[in-house]
Amino acid sequence: MKLTLKVWRQKNATAKGQLVTYTIDGIDGDMSFLEMMDMLNNKLINEGDAPVTFDHDCREGICGSCSMFINGEAHGPDRLVTTCQLHMRKFKDGDTITIEPFRAAGFPVIKDLMVDRSAFDRIQHAGGFISVNTSGNTQDANSIPIEKENADNAFAAATCIGCGACVASCKNSSAMLFVGAKVSQFALLPQGEVEATNRVLNMVKQMDEEGFGNCTNTGACEVECPKGISLENIARMNREYLAASLEG
Amino acid sequence: MSGLLKSSIGRKVAMALSGLFLVVFLTQHFVINSTAVIAPDTFNAWSHFMGTNPLVQFVLQPILIFGVVFHFVMGFVLELQNRKARPVGYVEYKGSANAPWTSRNMILSGITILAFLGLHFYDFWIPEMIHKYVEFAPEDPTRYYAETVHKFESPVRVGLYVISFVFLALHLWHGFASTFQSVGFNNSYSKALSKFAKVWSVAIPVGFILIAVYLHFNQIPH
Known part of the structure; x- marks a missing residue:
């Protein structure tokens, strides 16, 4: 499937961030959301751009590292799953996905989608x-x-x-x-x-x-x-x- | 104990308790108002009692005013704190996906009720205070029913009251039931109480609306 991604990019904690639009093709429904982000980052690196910074670790829903705010909801539209367990089958070909960091005064943004x-x-x-x-x-x-x-x-x-x-x-x-x-x-x-x-x-x-x-x-x-x-x-x-x- | 009202939980409990107090007040207000429909003489008698009894006037009334002021001032304080807790907002935030409208808009329904209180005080409380404590007018125990009915002569005023009661219902729908959670009461009994709270939250404002509309259509000569 082909998707349009609007990803929050912010150079560092003090910089002013903004949503940057990317298109990505070849996404399989069985991929996890983080695998899709990996694909995006590979594409960005190959094109000479800086990859999107995001937290991740176990990728099996038990470490609590991944923290994206996807289409207006923490960990995306699915229930009882973390972002790493969110499958791309939850989205449709041609969808636009907005990806932001968790927002709170207690969780300051470090870079892109990574918060403290x-x-x-x-x-x-x-x-x-x-x-x-x-x-x-x-x-x-x-x-x-x-x-x-x-x-x-x-x-x-x-x-x-x-x-x-x-x-x-x-x-x-x-x-x-x-x-x-x-x-x-x-x-x-x-x-x-x-x-x-x-x-x-x-x-x-x-x-x-x-x-x-x-x-x-x-x-x-x-x-x-x-x-x-x-x-x-x-x-x-x-x-x-x-x-x-x-x-x- | 001294820091209780400075803590987030202490303030939350204070909001819940002041809200519960106002729920009790609304209930007695509704009971008295309903007599205006059922038995105008009883309405006059009870209104006269409430308006002249020293305990009601000089003890309960100040407590009520304190309860109202505390509830809305604390509501504003908490709202400002909550806004400060997210200095940079989301570009896309799907609040409706995980929480009902009523719970997310307590400040809006609360401000509407506060505005209504201004109108309600202008209509009833301020004239009463002037009548009793400025003009020292002679007390007529039979005046209350006619005065109340005449207040609902204007369809615009009745409309404003109806809209306000709708917002009161929206505010109570979330507020009343959530007081049990705030004071730490969350079990099978509290779930039954919450259901009662939801029914009450609709029944009382609808009752107020029916009384206002009834009085509008049952005017008596001036």
Whole structure:
């Protein structure tokens, strides 16, 4: 199939970017979106142009690196997939595809389609962990009985890959689905109880300091999340935060 | 605790609680208004009580005004913060693909309701304040029904009220149901509550519309 691509090109973090139009032919429906981008880059290199910079790593939907905003949606029009899992069969011959970087004050553009998502790392560092004695006396996690429902919900929250599609999709650039998932995966387990109060207070504080917007419950994050992280995680974080604030 | 209202979650909960408070107020406002259709004498009696009872006038009324002002001021503050959180917008943004119109346009429906409040205060609240606390006019407990009916004589005014109530319904459609999520209540019970909230969000504004239209077509001599 033959496509017209409108790709955001921006030389560096401070340069003014713009959409640049390219045409590309010979796209197979079984290709992934990133393979199509590889083809575009090969073409650009052969023509002496600079290739389009974009994040990618595992290309199997688990690393959270790819981050494109395709035709107005994070990770494109498909549901529950990352950009690397998006197949070109979702598009038709002759289509025009607009490709932009994730947009948020907390995700500044580095170059072209690559954004700096280290804000998520800093939020994790603020509390997204449990302190465990690793000197040899660590209790085997399997020996701690956990309710099936809690174990399942904790696991579901832990499937968040931190790609940032929630922020990119939210009209307010809110990071609450990500933070909600990271708070929930520990809040639901006994191992997370010890640091529960400080965790939620510190992670939310860091989230606010990073310049992400406020949640207005539009639910766009849940719809666009490639891992189907539920809004229940935001509600749980709200509960945890209120309880921690009253306690603290 | 001290930093609660400075945090994004604290503000979100404050918006939800002030919104819930206004939902309770709207319910009692609707109940009183509905008596204008069913039993004008009851409308007069209840209006007289609300307009002269010191607890209502000097305790509940200031609380209500604070609730309204807090809700819209916080709404504007959050909207400005949210706009700042995406300084460079998308060229193409398909908001309708993942979120309903009502949830994405709360500021628009909210501003419309605020404008309506200006008209509503001009129509009822300001004349009442002047009547009672500026002119110190003698109280006539039977005046309320006739005064209210005459306010709905103009079709333009009725039209403005109807449009405003439509926006009120759009605002409540998202706002009321989402308060449960904001305060951290998201389970099988909250889903049932959300359904109730959706029904209420349509029923109450439609009720207000019906009352306004009924009064317009059932005018009494001046």
